Amino acid sequence: MMTGYYQIEGRHLVAVDCIIFGYDIRDKDLKLLLVKRNMDPGRGEWSLPGGFVKEGEGVFEAACRVLNQLTGLQNVYMEQSFAYGDVNRDPGGRVISVTYFALIKYLDIDPVKQKTSGAQWRSMKELPKLVFDHRKMVDRALRQLREKVKIKPVGFELLPEKFTLVHLQDLYEAIYQRKVDRRNFRKKIQSMNLLEKLDEKERETSKRGAFYYRFLPANYEEFTRQGFYFNLDVS
Amino acid sequence: MMTGYYQIEGRHLVAVDCIIFGYDIRDKDLKLLLVKRNMDPGRGEWSLPGGFVKEGEGVFEAACRVLNQLTGLQNVYMEQSFAYGDVNRDPGGRVISVTYFALIKYLDIDPVKQKTSGAQWRSMKELPKLVFDHRKMVDRALRQLREKVKIKPVGFELLPEKFTLVHLQDLYEAIYQRKVDRRNFRKKIQSMNLLEKLDEKERETSKRGAFYYRFLPANYEEFTRQGFYFNLDVS
Numbered sequence: 001m002m003t004g005y006y007q008i009e010g011r012h013l014v015a016v017d018c019i020i021f022g023y024d025i026r027d028k029d030l031k032l033l034l035v036k037r038n039m040d041p042g043r044g045e046w047s048l049p050g051g052f053v054k055e056g057e058g059v060f061e062a063a064c065r066v067l068n069q070l071t072g073l074q075n076v077y078m079e080q081s082f083a084y085g086d087v088n089r090d091p092g093g094r095v096i097s098v099t100y101f102a103l104i105k106y107l108d109i110d111p112v113k114q115k116t117s118g119a120q121w122r123s124m125k126e127l128p129k130l131v132f133d134h135r136k137m138v139d140r141a142l143r144q145l146r147e148k149v150k151i152k153p154v155g156f157e158l159l160p161e162k163f164t165l166v167h168l169q170d171l172y173e174a175i176y177q178r179k180v181d182r183r184n185f186r187k188k189i190q191s192m193n194l195l196e197k198l199d200e201k202e203r204e205t206s207k208r209g210a211f212y213y214r215f216l217p218a219n220y221e222e223f224t225r226q227g228f229y230f231n232l233d234v235s
Numbered sequence: 236m237m238t239g240y241y242q243i244e245g246r247h248l249v250a251v252d253c254i255i256f257g258y259d260i261r262d263k264d265l266k267l268l269l270v271k272r273n274m275d276p277g278r279g280e281w282s283l284p285g286g287f288v289k290e291g292e293g294v295f296e297a298a299c300r301v302l303n304q305l306t307g308l309q310n311v312y313m314e315q316s317f318a319y320g321d322v323n324r325d326p327g328g329r330v331i332s333v334t335y336f337a338l339i340k341y342l343d344i345d346p347v348k349q350k351t352s353g354a355q356w357r358s359m360k361e362l363p364k365l366v367f368d369h370r371k372m373v374d375r376a377l378r379q380l381r382e383k384v385k386i387k388p389v390g391f392e393l394l395p396e397k398f399t400l401v402h403l404q405d406l407y408e409a410i411y412q413r414k415v416d417r418r419n420f421r422k423k424i425q426s427m428n429l430l431e432k433l434d435e436k437e438r439e440t441s442k443r444g445a446f447y448y449r450f451l452p453a454n455y456e457e458f459t460r461q462g463f464y465f466n467l468d469v470s
Contacts, residue, residue: 005327011246059320083318085294092240
């Protein structure tokens with residue numbers, strides 16, 4: 001790999017930090033997976049899960065490794081958020097950090113891995129104090145998530161395979177942290193024809209029950225191929 | 236700065252690459268500032284202006300330095316585009332590159348600096364072959380610029396202080412690389428009340444002339460403070 005070019009320049013520690021969102025369908029609560037930092041400085045403080053990028057490892061691959069070590073998950077939705085490059089952002093040394101936000105299904109996480117790592121879900125509504133500039137990282141990723149779920153069907157990554165329209169609306173309300181007009185929301189989602197109505201009802205939350213739906217990726221592909229855009233902008 | 240933490244980890248070369256957009260109001264042409272690479276590998280090939288991030292230098296500051304060395308400009312609109320972290324993206328070695336796109340006024344550039352550096356404006360409509368993954372970097376930045384000019388008044392960064400409504404529409408057409416409906420465009424821009432009509436006409440392009448306008452940042456601030464959003468989405 002190293003061919004001898006560029007040998008005179010400065011080298012830097014590069015880290016990845018992962019903003020891992022999960023959605024608790026029962027509590028209607030958007031949650032973030034956090035760890036307690038196991039090294040100085042800041043040992044014992046709440047932190048985003050992260051790690052240093054190794055030699056011979058891509059930056060995205062490093063983020064996938066961190067996510068997998070914590071959750072056992074692979075091939076989940078993950079998107080680069082921002083590269084934080086201020087000289088003094090980490091009191092432990094000059095570390096450039098690239099952040100990614102991931103959307104995972106809350107219940108798919110490997111309980112053994114979570115326990116071993118000490119990772120804990122915390123509500124976005126009451127995050128603890130985070131180490132260094134991690135709160136800024138979370139805030140930016142949340143803004144990006146809010147913009148994203150309006151124009152791409154990525155919200156479904158946070159829901160179980162089958163869900164009701166109420167679940168879907170609750171999810172958007174949890175992401176936006178405010179109420180959404182029900183009629184407008186349903187009209188928009190139905191007009192895109194991306195959901196399959198199942199022959200099965202959810203009966204836990206009401207006696208009458210609500211039909212389950214399933215997101216159809218193939219319909220979405222066809223929808224975009226025809227030049228349409230996903231639009232759930234209900235803000 | 237280095238306090239002794241994190242000493243055992245791998246270190247990486249980190250570079251910045253700048254996607255510097257300028258707008259030629261006469262040719263109605265969006266242009267990109269390019270240089271010929273002065274080092275191996277790829278010596279002599281067309282390249283984005285870039286450089287390695289130095290010790291004790293922030294990543295954003297490095298991008299500002301590269302821009303300033305080439306153009307003499309400071310405090311211009313610059314936004315992070317993406318961090319490219321694939322192991323093999325640069326055949327000269329493992330280099331992580333953070334890209335920024337900048338919007339500058341075409342005529343404000345320092346001709347001496349430009350000449351010394353050999354930097355050249357090239358039309359976005361016919362870019363030469365670029366070294367490594369630089370074309371991918373440009374394409375992403377252009378997509379981001381197209382999204383941005385719809386929702387933020389950053390297009391004015393590319394225009395001279397005073398401009399006609401035709402100039403403004405030409406700019407959007409050059410960025411989108413397609414025609415825009417004139418009536419709809421004018422209606423949208425006028426409705427936001429962000430422009431001041433000057434007492435002066437541009438007479439080069441028509442006998443009758445067209446009034447010059449000026450963008451009013453203070454009006455935009457007031458506009459957003461009142462909860463409105465800039466919207467020139469004419470796509």
